[in-house]
Amino acid sequence: MECCLLLSSDITTNNTKLYRRMEKQITRRNAIGKLATTLAFAAVAPAAMAQSSKTTPKNGSGPGLTDPTTKYPRPPFKKQPQPFPGLGSKMTPVPDHGEESYVGSGRLMGRKALVTGGDSGIGRAAAIAYAREGADVAINYLPEEESDAREVVALIQKAGRKAVAIPGDIRNEAFCAQLIAQTVQQLGGLDILVNNAGYQQSHDSILDISTEEFDRTMKTNIYAPFWITKAALPHLKPGSCIIGTSSVQAYDPSENLYDYAQTKAATTSYVKSLAKQLGPKGIRVNGVAPGPVWTPLQVCGGQTQDNVQVFGKDTPLGRPGQPAELASIFVQLAASDASYATGQVYGAAGGGGQP
Ligand code: NAD
Ligand code: MG
Secondary structure, rough: OOOHHHHHHHHHHHHHHHHHHHHHHHHHHHHHHHHHHHHHHHHHHHHHHHHHOOOOOOOOOOOOOOOOOOOOOOOOOOOOOOOOOHHHHHHEEEEEEOOOOOOOOOOOOOEEEEEEOOOOOOHHHHHHHHHHOOOOEEEOOOOOHHHHHHHHHHEEEHHHOOOEEEEEOOHHHHHHHHHHHHHHHHHHHOOEEEEEOOOOOOOOHHHHHOOHHHHHHHHHHHHHHHHHHHHHHHHHOOEEEEEEOOOOOOOOOOOOOOHHHHHHHHHHHHHHHHHHHHHOOOOOOEEEEOOOOOOHHHHHOOOOHHHHHOOOOOOOOOEEEHHHHHHHHHHHHHHHHHHOOOOHHHHHHHHOOOO
């Protein structure tokens, strides 16, 4: 009994001590939590405020909530033809690639990435996010896109990471080999390969597609990822990953994109085939399938100018996506904590398009 009492009083004493310790810890944690919240707000607030100029939140939005239907510009847009390959900086409105908004958290610290078509659009958003997550980034683009590319290089450097700019035409097999060699040499390796560059031209009839045009679409969208991936593979260690940019066109092809849609079905297929082939080597292969996204590809022939005016209107969100809205998907697929995701194609299409 004495023993029991003693134990019981010990427990009571210990419990009291424990409770006091917990109380102190909780108070300390609250203080740290409040400080962290304040700091996080201080870090995020300018970005959120910068974005709010483009955003008109609808009724019912609470703190931290953004209505996706009004977050970004909605059609109608003005007609704005540009010669291929076009510049993001000349679009109205200028696309959002996360320049003001993407906040990294070290998810790709020390990684080495190559993003083709990294000067503009979806590839640019991925390149900016990768750098802010701690990766060194090489981008490839066409020489005509140097001004867009320079901006991306500056943003990668501003994030404190190494930026490598490698202009050149990926329809050339020898250049694709050089692209990988230069990337590996200048970054000191490669462990994230994003095959993102693409070519799309709208044609109302199959009769309007010349053999040269068909060939250009196939060379850019199918041959180039084949050549680039072959050249990269000897450098990819277990834990590396490959990401291909597919499209809703792979599942729901438009009548005016006869050739392009085939190449996106091919992208989805190569992702799933390569994932099986490279899984045993510890290399993950995934894809991203965007719906209509506001990028130069669309205004320089990817759509008719009539379609540009209503671009994205027929999605459930009623607007096109902005490249920034896809960045986190590219990060997620590249991050090591997504280690069981391979052979997957992640969609971001405003509510339409998937099988
Ligand atoms: P974008 O014009 O910003 O990017 C395409 C890039 O491809 C260009 O910047 C250019 O650097 C590169 N490119 C084209 N031909 C090339 C060549 N011969 N050599 C080297 N580089 C070349 O447009 P985006 O929409 O961001 O396109 C990126 C990817 O997203 C493409 O694969 C496209 O098919 C895909 N995609 C886009 C949409 C959309 O609505 N914008 C939808 C689904 C899929
Ligand atoms: Mg471009």
